[in-house]
Amino acid sequence: MNYGKAIKSINPSAEFTLDNNDLDNIVWLNNTTPISKADIQAKQAELQAEYDAKKYQRDRLTEYPPIGDQLDMLWHSIDESPELKTKYFKFYEACKAIKVKYPKWYGK
Secondary structure: OOHHHHHHHHOOOOOEEEHHHOHHHEEEOOOOOOOOHHHHHHHHHHHHHHHHHOHHHHHHHHHOOOHHHHHHHHHHHHHOOHHHHHHOHHHHHHHHHHHHHOOOOOOO
16 A cells, blocks of 8 residues: 555645655645545545456466467467458458568578
């Protein structure tokens, strides 16, 4: 739980010090209008809920193959299907042109 992020989310230009993430130890600097503890806590709870709701995204990132591998799998799936070659013609032809220009044996 990081109250500093909550404060900056409420007021991006806020200047303050916050010792040990303790709301009782906030010092507002350079005429920053103080934000109530209740507002900071509410914003922190909102930010935490948003973070928690996106756990599936963080989990997926570690499980998906790299994007280049995903695109290669997609291209090969299309390459194996005449119907998909027609449906995704522009994508398929753009990738195929590069594969033809630089075949696997290219540069060896």
